[in-house]
Amino acid sequence: MKFGLFYEHQIPRPWHDGAEHKLFQDALAQVELADTLGFDYIWEVEHHFLEEYSHSSAPEVFLAACSQRTTQIRLGHGIVLMPPAYNHPARVAERIATLDLVSNGRVEWGTGESASRMELDGFNVDPKCKREMWAECTRETAKMMCQSPYAGYAGQYFSMPTRNVIPKPLQTPHPPPWVACSSRDSLRYAARYGLGALTFAFVDANEAKFWVEEYYEIFEKECEPLTQRVNPNIAMVSGFSCHDDEETAIARGLDGLRFFRFGLAHYYHNGSQIPGETDVWQLYKQTPQDPAESRAGIGTPDQIRAHLEIMEDAGVDQVVxxxxxxxxRHEDICESLELFAERVLPDFKARDAVHVEKKNERLAEATERAEGRKPALTSLSEIPTVDSYPVLRQKLEQKTEETNNEMSDDGKNFLLSIEGGKRISND
Known part of the structure; x- marks a missing residue:
């Protein structure tokens, strides 16, 4: 089983001068430390307008910075918001490929939609169609990363003409694809589409085996890939705070985990937000907490090991x-990472290679079948020529003469409006 770190870039109010700067610098230092300690992944979200809960609105920038301070750790987009109002598919393909190149092929391409009104309304995304937008744009983005040129597309939610989307990623045909999953239903379509499942629901360790079994059963029997690469993997999130003294681990980590859950519920389920004014941290502090809630991942090295061994036995591929x-606190986070790496990580590292080998053997036939069902890449009998505006003007003028000036008024106005690639006034 592998291990990753998850970044929302949370920063509760009140905000002092330099707070966001410190937040990002501390996170970079943590990622650099995690790389040296032997952690396998970092996952960086994309969220917009979710004050206090997530200040990670430009994950590609943060991950690019991480790529230059690390050498081994995988750099996961967890996730890219795929509806085109957030990110045009061509821009996603360009950014993913560039990050893959500058990181020497360490990118993991997580995808998703978001479900918060703050984000969906902020970018004018129709919530009734967001799943279809995600599927359409994810499928076409994958094609852009491996087709030269991309044949173009006329779809329901976005269209573009034939273009060669460059650069191309170092990993071929493209980095491993994932999708955010918050329920058993979303886990099922991840399996059917051949995507890694980034399971952001807090699944009880003893329930994890049922999620894992269903995911892999569907992958083996029903997979119809959405992208040009299948990635049968399941990752699950967990709280984390590691200390030799259990009470210290709880004091350092439980409040943060509770706020994570509270902020998620606030923006996605039961909260109301006045942009720039609502103090989510104070709302959290005023809310009674359940003393019996799960503290999985928070405790002594032995307690955390016992929790993770249940996940490992269930077949979970990665705990984030x-x-x-x-x-x-930054200092507490670093201390937890160091203690975990010293006392817990080595045993799991030693067993992971065997787990991966057995899984690959078990899934070999299913993976081969799925690869044969990947979406077809459109073949172009002729690649269209794209003239610069001056050349287009010359051709249109020539055509005008040949047709005895029978061009429409709109066509004539267009000829007048382009000169040297610039649009000019007709006044």
Missing amino acids: FIQQAGAN
Whole structure:
């Protein structure tokens, strides 16, 4: 089983001068430390307008910075918002490929939609169609990363003409694809589409095996890939705070995990927000907490090991720790990472290679079948020529003469409006 770190970039109010600067610099230092300690992944979200809960609105920038301070750790978009009002598919393909090149092929391409009104309304995304937007744009973005040129597309939610989308990623045909999953239903379509499942629901360790079994059963029997690469993997999130003294681990980590859950519910389920004014941290502090809630991942090295061994036995491929949450201190986070790497990580590292080998053997036939069902790449009998505006003007003028000036008024106005690639006034 592998291990990752999850970043929302949470920063509760009140905000002092330099707070966001410190937040990002601390996170970079944590990622650099995690790389040296042997962690396998970092996952960086994309969210917009979710004050205090997530200040990670430009994950491609943060991950690019991480790529230059690390050498081994995988750099996961967890996730890219795929509806085109957030990110045009061509821009996603360009950014993913560029990050893959500058990181020497370490990118993981997580995808998703978002479900918060703050984000959907902010970008004018119709919530009734967001799943279809995600599927359409994810499928076409994958084609852009491996087709030269991309044949173009006329779809329901976005269209573009034939273009060669460059650069191309180092990993071929493109980085491993994932999708955010918050329920068993979304886990099922991840399996059917051949995508890694980034399971952001807090699944009880003893329930994890049922999620894993269903995911892999569907992958083996029903997979119809959405992208040009299948990635049968399941990752699950967990709280995290590691200390030799259990009470210290709880004091350092539980409040942050609780705020993570509270902020999620606030923006997605039961909250109301006045942009720039609502103090989510104070709302959280005023809310009674359940003393019996799960503290999985928070405790001594032995307690955390026992929790993770249940996940490992269930067949979970990766556990992603939520350590940068709420008001958790940078120094405490680093100390937890170091202690975990010293006392817990080595045993799992030693067993992971065997797990991966057995899984690959078990899934070999299913993976081969799925690869044969990938979406077809459109073949172009002739690649269209794209003239610069001056050349287009010359051709249109020539055509005008040949047709005895029978061009429409709109066509004539267009000829007048372009000169040297610039649009000019007709006044």
